Amino acid sequence: MQIGWKNEYQQALNRAQEEVLDEIVHGSYGKKEKKNEFFVEPTDEFWKSIKERAIKLGLNDNIKEDCFIIYDFLVFILSKWQNDLESRSLDEKTSPKGKLRTGHFQQTMKDVEPLLRALAKGNVNSDQRCHLVNIARIILIDHNYIIANNAYMELAIGNAPWPVGVTRSGIHQRPGSAKAYVNQIAHILNNETQRKYIHGLKRLMSKCQDYYPADPSKCFEFVKKDDVL
Numbered sequence: 001m002q003i004g005w006k007n008e009y010q011q012a013l014n015r016a017q018e019e020v021l022d023e024i025v026h027g028s029y030g031k032k033e034k035k036n037e038f039f040v041e042p043t044d045e046f047w048k049s050i051k052e053r054a055i056k057l058g059l060n061d062n063i064k065e066d067c068f069i070i071y072d073f074l075v076f077i078l079s080k081w082q083n084d085l086e087s088r089s090l091d092e093k094t095s096p097k098g099k100l101r102t103g104h105f106q107q108t109m110k111d112v113e114p115l116l117r118a119l120a121k122g123n124v125n126s127d128q129r130c131h132l133v134n135i136a137r138i139i140l141i142d143h144n145y146i147i148a149n150n151a152y153m154e155l156a157i158g159n160a161p162w163p164v165g166v167t168r169s170g171i172h173q174r175p176g177s178a179k180a181y182v183n184q185i186a187h188i189l190n191n192e193t194q195r196k197y198i199h200g201l202k203r204l205m206s207k208c209q210d211y212y213p214a215d216p217s218k219c220f221e222f223v224k225k226d227d228v229l
Contacts, residue, residue, distance in 0.1 A: 036109065038116055040072070042080040050076060054140035058133040064122035066129060070136050071119035074112065077204045080211055081105055104203070111200030114193050128194075131155035135205070144218040145209045152205060156198050 040046065053069050056062070085093075085105055092098045118124045124132070131154060138148040209219055 036082070038075045038109075038113075039079050039082065040075055042076050042083060046072075047076060051140050054136060057137045057140075058130070063126075063129070066133050067119045067122040067124055070132050071116060073136055073140065074116060074119070074201075074204055077208050077211070078109060078112075081207050108200045108203045111196040112204065113197075115197040115201070128155065135201075139205070139208060143212075143214045145205070145214055145220045146218055148205060149220045152202060156202075 050069065050072050054073070057066055057069055082105065085102055088098060093102065115124075131151065135148050135151045135155065138144055138151055142148075213219060
């Protein structure tokens, strides 16, 4: 884990501990807790509606509708995760593992927030949107987490090798070679914000598999269990 990520993750753990202590001090522990702005009630009916709408993903070239479906999918998993964390006992929340789990959630929430805001506006990079549509369809319709992970890897690190000589510099380099295979270059390397929300997406895919497991032959261990729960 890089130093920057370690610092941010430690900050998330500190926030988790401060929130529990604040609840105890102000006598609000055990009462209905404040939800984040992206929270929805993760009911079975809502999940069913997301799966029904997912059939249209990528079929009608409806950019905004695709974004809204993906948004609802990700927010639903986040909300279900948040509900699970809030339903824990005080002892569970204040235990080392409990604080670790809260920290994972808070860091994931922070990492994917830029993506959620872009999806809510229907304003996501077209190439990335195609990858997200593919991932969502595979999970929601095909229910195959192994293939979904392959699609995720294409989003994160690309799936094509550089053409011969494209990375070589010199006066004989072909004009425009820097643009070669642009749609297959690793998005995770484009900027820090994208790198973080793509990493956060991986955690949400893992949580979705926990909540809605498929046949073992279609499941994949995205991250270590203790890292995401």
